[in-house]
Amino acid sequence: MSSITDPPESTFRLSMLINDTRYRSLTFQAIAAIVIALAFWYLGNNLIQNLRAAGLNISFSFLDSVSGYDINQTLIAYDSQSTHASAAIVGILNTLLVAVLACVTATFFGVIAGVLRLSNNWLVGKLMAFYVEIFRNIPVLIWIIIIFTIMTNVMPAPRDFRGDSPEASMLFDAFAFTNRGVYIPAPIWGAGSLVVVLTFVASIVGIFAFRRYATKLLFDTGRLLPTFWPSVGLFFVPVILMHFIMGQPITLDYPALSGFNFSGGTQLGGPLIALWFALSIYTGAFIAENVRAGIQAVSRGQTEAAAALGMRPGRIMSLVVLPQALRVIIPPLISQYLNITKNSSLAIAVGYADVTATLGGITLNQTGRAIECILLLMLFYLTISLTISGVMNVYNNAMKLKER
Amino acid sequence: MSDPHSHSVSFVRTETLPQLPPPVTERGAIKWMRENLFATIPNAVLTLVSFYVIISVLSGVVPWIANGVWKASNLSECRDILVGARGACFAVISERWPQLLFGLSYPSEEYWRPGVAYLLLFVAAAPVMFFDLPRKMLIFTALYPFIAFWLLWGGTVLAPILALLGFVAGYVVYQRFVKGSFALGFFGGVAAAFVVWYIGGLLIPEGASDNAWLVSVASRDMGGFMLNMMLGVTCVSLSIPLGIVLALGRQSSMPLIKWICVIFIEFIRGVPLITLLFVASVMLAFFFPPESTVDLFLRVVIMITMFSAAYIAEVIRGGLAALPKGQYEAADSLGLDYAQAMRLIILPQALKISIPGIVNIAVGLFKDTTLVAIISMFDIVGMIRGPILSSSDWIGVYWELWGFAGLLFFITCYGISQYSQWLERRLATDHR
Numbered sequence: 001m002s003s004i005t006d007p008p009e010s011t012f013r014l015s016m017l018i019n020d021t022r023y024r025s026l027t028f029q030a031i032a033a034i035v036i037a038l039a040f041w042y043l044g045n046n047l048i049q050n051l052r053a054a055g056l057n058i059s060f061s062f063l064d065s066v067s068g069y070d071i072n073q074t075l076i077a078y079d080s081q082s083t084h085a086s087a088a089i090v091g092i093l094n095t096l097l098v099a100v101l102a103c104v105t106a107t108f109f110g111v112i113a114g115v116l117r118l119s120n121n122w123l124v125g126k127l128m129a130f131y132v133e134i135f136r137n138i139p140v141l142i143w144i145i146i147i148f149t150i151m152t153n154v155m156p157a158p159r160d161f162r163g164d165s166p167e168a169s170m171l172f173d174a175f176a177f178t179n180r181g182v183y184i185p186a187p188i189w190g191a192g193s194l195v196v197v198l199t200f201v202a203s204i205v206g207i208f209a210f211r212r213y214a215t216k217l218l219f220d221t222g223r224l225l226p227t228f229w230p231s232v233g234l235f236f237v238p239v240i241l242m243h244f245i246m247g248q249p250i251t252l253d254y255p256a257l258s259g260f261n262f263s264g265g266t267q268l269g270g271p272l273i274a275l276w277f278a279l280s281i282y283t284g285a286f287i288a289e290n291v292r293a294g295i296q297a298v299s300r301g302q303t304e305a306a307a308a309l310g311m312r313p314g315r316i317m318s319l320v321v322l323p324q325a326l327r328v329i330i331p332p333l334i335s336q337y338l339n340i341t342k343n344s345s346l347a348i349a350v351g352y353a354d355v356t357a358t359l360g361g362i363t364l365n366q367t368g369r370a371i372e373c374i375l376l377l378m379l380f381y382l383t384i385s386l387t388i389s390g391v392m393n394v395y396n397n398a399m400k401l402k403e404r
Numbered sequence: 405m406s407d408p409h410s411h412s413v414s415f416v417r418t419e420t421l422p423q424l425p426p427p428v429t430e431r432g433a434i435k436w437m438r439e440n441l442f443a444t445i446p447n448a449v450l451t452l453v454s455f456y457v458i459i460s461v462l463s464g465v466v467p468w469i470a471n472g473v474w475k476a477s478n479l480s481e482c483r484d485i486l487v488g489a490r491g492a493c494f495a496v497i498s499e500r501w502p503q504l505l506f507g508l509s510y511p512s513e514e515y516w517r518p519g520v521a522y523l524l525l526f527v528a529a530a531p532v533m534f535f536d537l538p539r540k541m542l543i544f545t546a547l548y549p550f551i552a553f554w555l556l557w558g559g560t561v562l563a564p565i566l567a568l569l570g571f572v573a574g575y576v577v578y579q580r581f582v583k584g585s586f587a588l589g590f591f592g593g594v595a596a597a598f599v600v601w602y603i604g605g606l607l608i609p610e611g612a613s614d615n616a617w618l619v620s621v622a623s624r625d626m627g628g629f630m631l632n633m634m635l636g637v638t639c640v641s642l643s644i645p646l647g648i649v650l651a652l653g654r655q656s657s658m659p660l661i662k663w664i665c666v667i668f669i670e671f672i673r674g675v676p677l678i679t680l681l682f683v684a685s686v687m688l689a690f691f692f693p694p695e696s697t698v699d700l701f702l703r704v705v706i707m708i709t710m711f712s713a714a715y716i717a718e719v720i721r722g723g724l725a726a727l728p729k730g731q732y733e734a735a736d737s738l739g740l741d742y743a744q745a746m747r748l749i750i751l752p753q754a755l756k757i758s759i760p761g762i763v764n765i766a767v768g769l770f771k772d773t774t775l776v777a778i779i780s781m782f783d784i785v786g787m788i789r790g791p792i793l794s795s796s797d798w799i800g801v802y803w804e805l806w807g808f809a810g811l812l813f814f815i816t817c818y819g820i821s822q823y824s825q826w827l828e829r830r831l832a833t834d835h836r
Contacts, residue, residue: 122440137817385674
């Protein structure tokens, strides 16, 4: 029999802070905390001294004072007597507007270019490869400026639309492309238009309900209902019927020449168009590569297996290839949307009043509140980015390949 | 005649016919066109449409370039030479190329210095990019930053030599102590470097730059494409070590270190580069000691380096995550400590996986250096937008200038991305 004795109580020695793995990480973290605290103290101290020397303080009260500058493109009521805070909100809305518009069109360009680049057609494939390479390898700032230059220098001036044989003419008598921007018809919501809008919403709901019913029917009974034409019909017919029943409450206000400029309709300013188009065509090139990679990631055997089961090409695409490709495409697609939102801050280069141009540009220069303005600006972009990446994480977890 | 069939089969040929060529529609250019351009009706329509697009673009661009005027002193002279014909006015480029490449106020007799620095960049980058080259060339790569600094900024040669001596001293001390412990070697090296810099700083005489071999040039005098190259190369090379540290920090098991790195990375990745440049131009000065003035170039380098380090950290984190767990366990079972395991086993493999991603970030970053034009630095975009397009001689010459700027970026970025694809193919063969 051997008696087992407890190991002797080890006493704590100072060298164990470095040599003992139990304490070492604590030591390192303590050192890191001290270093960081010192760094912040140093920077904060410098900040306080510099502010005192310049006679400044940190205060956000400037947001309530009158801004005193005009913004040419606003989504909400704003004039030069409004506050800096409302100028910032106008900027935020403008940022969101151009970001959303550009996301939609960039996806459109990207999907088309990505699919066409994989086409069997040699010429089209090469053309799309050219598009992708030329736009991916030249800075977006240069593209924005080039397209803005086209907008302001190549488009005809409004006075060119005048006279009996004008140099420029309107597209369908409804759209005017001028160097001051693009004029499009604006809807006028007459009495009873609410009913039409509600009908429209109801028919959208109806389309989704019908599709869900068709799927359920397919799974329960195996009967396949046609979905495409009924959906198209549901989309158009009730709205148009209701529009006539209510006596055509929604009319369009067409832009028309009056004097030396257009009046009526909605004006999309040149900067907005330039930024929107440049961002969408630039990001579209990146999305095209994502789409191509996603489609190529689905192995050929999947398509062949589906064909062997007797599926038609359309159903192979929608039921076999796309669901698998989307799993690969969507995460980089969403980070491209984030890039669009961040790149929309380049609006300042062409004079579009986004939040960087209002809060980080004119307001900053007028009030001299650099630190406050930039902090607010960063906070805004950070909120957007974290929200979108949060959504993306939820999506990724939902879409994760579930293996047995 | 014993065989009854010997005559009845006389209609069967006894010799083989020569092979006929395939039908004309099944060979050569026609077959290729049938298969690749006109396979189906929609395909043929697509072909015709793209053919039309190409023809209409070329018919506009080719005469414009062919008629281009290369010698003129201003736009109206250019138009006189063209006499109404469509043509480019490339004279603006032959007239203003020094400004486009080097900025407004870089002394013209010193243009050879950035030129040499640019050529040497290729020599320095070659051993990093191509693994087959002799490893001895890496010595030049290590010397390059000091040579380039001296060439570009000029001034006393003592400054870059002193900086180099600091690094050499640090490296010697590191080599001496790293056998004992990595931390000891690392911090000893850093301390030695600072001691050398401090003592050397006292030794350099006042006014050493006044009659140096190379005239000293201030960084505010630098501009044009040179500024883009300088920012791109400096920030990418500085941000790779920082990115590695951040990526390792994010993987760390120490919560404080991990959260610092996570917050830093997510914060930087969440805001646009332009806001960070605003920080550099109007806000960073508040955080430096009151009496110091830090020049704008350095402030911009600090912010862009932080920006790209955050993105590179994410790429390297991907590389670290892609390594099989067995590699970490193998390092542990050999009894290596953290620094050794990372240095000898994990990082060499993780970095190799991450190279294509890092190259992509580098290309993106190089394109983003044009954003400094917005905080009124005169890089190539700033030069075109500012001094050149607003000069009375060249007001209204857009396409030539933007085309030139685009071409410079396209050549550089396309070259780098082709290199990255080549590298990806090469690295891929090692695994399977």
